[in-house]
Amino acid sequence: MLPQKRSAEEAEDLTSTAMEHKIAEQPALSNGKTNGHANGHSNGTNGHTNGTTPTLAGLDASKLTITLADPTARAVPDEATACTGTETICTDHMVTATWKYTTGWSAPELKPLGPISLHPTASVLHYATECFEGLKAYRGHDGRLRLFRPDLNAKRMLMSTLRISLPGFDPAELEKLILALMAVDGAKWLPPSRPGSFLYLRPAVIGTQAQLGVQAPKEALLFITASFMPRMDAPAGGMKLHTNPEDMVRAWVGGFGYAKVGANYGPSLLATNEARERGFGQILWLYGPEGYCTEAGASNFFVVWRTREGALQMITAPLDDKLILDGVTRRSVVELARERLQGEVEVVERKYTIDELVEADKEGRVVEAFAAGTAFFICPVSQIRHRDYDIHIPMVKGESGQYTAKIKGWMHDIMYGNEQHPWGIVVEEKQQ
Numbered sequence: 001m002l003p004q005k006r007s008a009e010e011a012e013d014l015t016s017t018a019m020e021h022k023i024a025e026q027p028a029l030s031n032g033k034t035n036g037h038a039n040g041h042s043n044g045t046n047g048h049t050n051g052t053t054p055t056l057a058g059l060d061a062s063k064l065t066i067t068l069a070d071p072t073a074r075a076v077p078d079e080a081t082a083c084t085g086t087e088t089i090c091t092d093h094m095v096t097a098t099w100k101y102t103t104g105w106s107a108p109e110l111k112p113l114g115p116i117s118l119h120p121t122a123s124v125l126h127y128a129t130e131c132f133e134g135l136k137a138y139r140g141h142d143g144r145l146r147l148f149r150p151d152l153n154a155k156r157m158l159m160s161t162l163r164i165s166l167p168g169f170d171p172a173e174l175e176k177l178i179l180a181l182m183a184v185d186g187a188k189w190l191p192p193s194r195p196g197s198f199l200y201l202r203p204a205v206i207g208t209q210a211q212l213g214v215q216a217p218k219e220a221l222l223f224i225t226a227s228f229m230p231r232m233d234a235p236a237g238g239m240k241l242h243t244n245p246e247d248m249v250r251a252w253v254g255g256f257g258y259a260k261v262g263a264n265y266g267p268s269l270l271a272t273n274e275a276r277e278r279g280f281g282q283i284l285w286l287y288g289p290e291g292y293c294t295e296a297g298a299s300n301f302f303v304v305w306r307t308r309e310g311a312l313q314m315i316t317a318p319l320d321d322k323l324i325l326d327g328v329t330r331r332s333v334v335e336l337a338r339e340r341l342q343g344e345v346e347v348v349e350r351k352y353t354i355d356e357l358v359e360a361d362k363e364g365r366v367v368e369a370f371a372a373g374t375a376f377f378i379c380p381v382s383q384i385r386h387r388d389y390d391i392h393i394p395m396v397k398g399e400s401g402q403y404t405a406k407i408k409g410w411m412h413d414i415m416y417g418n419e420q421h422p423w424g425i426v427v428e429e430k431q432q
């Protein structure tokens with residue numbers, strides 16, 4: 001009886017079992033500079049587990065080769081115009097590393113920015129074998145350049161990578177490569193004369209094998225760019241959200257909403273554009289017949305409200321059903337609020353529905369709402385439209401609620417070095 005039951009459970013949990021296997025195999029990657037086949041694709045899914053597999057190399061930032069661009073070739077645009085064009089303006093350099101199932105990771109290269117070349121049959125172009133990360137580099141008011149908790153981005157990228165059967169790597173090595181790019185490009189593209197400014201870092205991994213068979217790619221490319229991105233944290237009048245159309249969901253339980261894979265984003269644009277045409281900035285994604293509030297666009301979502309008993313709560317969707325992305329910003333908000341608003345505001349991670357929110361609004365209990373993510377930072381939400389009902393959210397502190405403003409201020413101070421904090425990682429910049 002028992003063995004039968006176990007195998008049934010295993011069959012039911014195939015995805016999480018597969019992920020657990022892959023994650024368990026990752027320690028072999030961590031200093032996998034020379035050890036055996038376990039440090040390459042590191043699993044049996046590609047069928048390369050026999051003893052004859054050659055030694056595979058792990059991703060190794062210490063092997064980084066550097067080819068510098070002509071620093072006079074491209075000028076740094078003004079912040080005001082840097083994001084007005086139709087193309088993202090990147091810095092002078094990018095980092096790349098390739099992976100092959102027979103050899104593992106190549107020595108990473110830091111080299112002049114330029115197009116990458118793919119065969120038309122490359123896996124990523126057909127089967128969405130792509131995942132990415134987004135984090136910022138901040139030029140501090142003290143002149144130093146910082147990243148904010150980049151270890152969390154690197155770990156999340158490994159998780160996303162494994163979820164779509166791309167090769168594993170040691171997240172610490174990815175973090176070093178991100179730092180290396182900023183060490184080279186920081187001084188020119190985010191100079192100390194622009195304190196309070198940021199650049200956006202975009203690491204990505206794609207499946208590059210030129211083979212139309214539906215299978216885990218046997219070749220991959222990791223690349224990192226740094227670019228300008230507009231400030232989006234303070235739209236005039238606050239961010240306006242529209243709930244998703246009833247016939248569309250962003251992610252589902254059993255899906256991959258928790259992974260930063262490209263496949264989550266393209267299909268969401270249809271609803272987003274429709275909302276934009278109606279004057280709303282982002283979709284508030286609801287889930288299930290109950291209408292659980294999950295995320296605001298590609299940001300996590302928080303509401304501050306009063307319970308019927310009069311207690312102040314800061315509520316956000318939970319991570320345990322793997323529906324939403326485990327945002328670095330979300331996690332930081334939760335941790336900071338628990339530490340610094342203790343006794344004043346209770347932080348609650350639980351499922352809550354749009355009906356609860358509408359009810360709270362009707363009873364005058366909605367205090368604040370905000371979106372939280374790297375791109376939008378902490379962005380006050382002023383309105384939520386659900387079907388024909390409008391929730392108008394107070395902005396007691398000018399263009400923000402007071403708790404939203406407090407949390408935003410704390411995060412800003414850590415990012416820009418006004419507060420020395422272990423979350424702010426200083427980039428050791430090359431002397432120019």
Ligand SMILES: *Cc1c(COP(=O)(O)O)cnc(C)c1O
Nearest residue numbers: 298299300325327328329373374
């Ligand atoms: C990237 C992202 C977030 C925010 O994550 P951060 O780590 O805070 O930038 C939230 N939701 C989705 C769907 C995302 O893609």
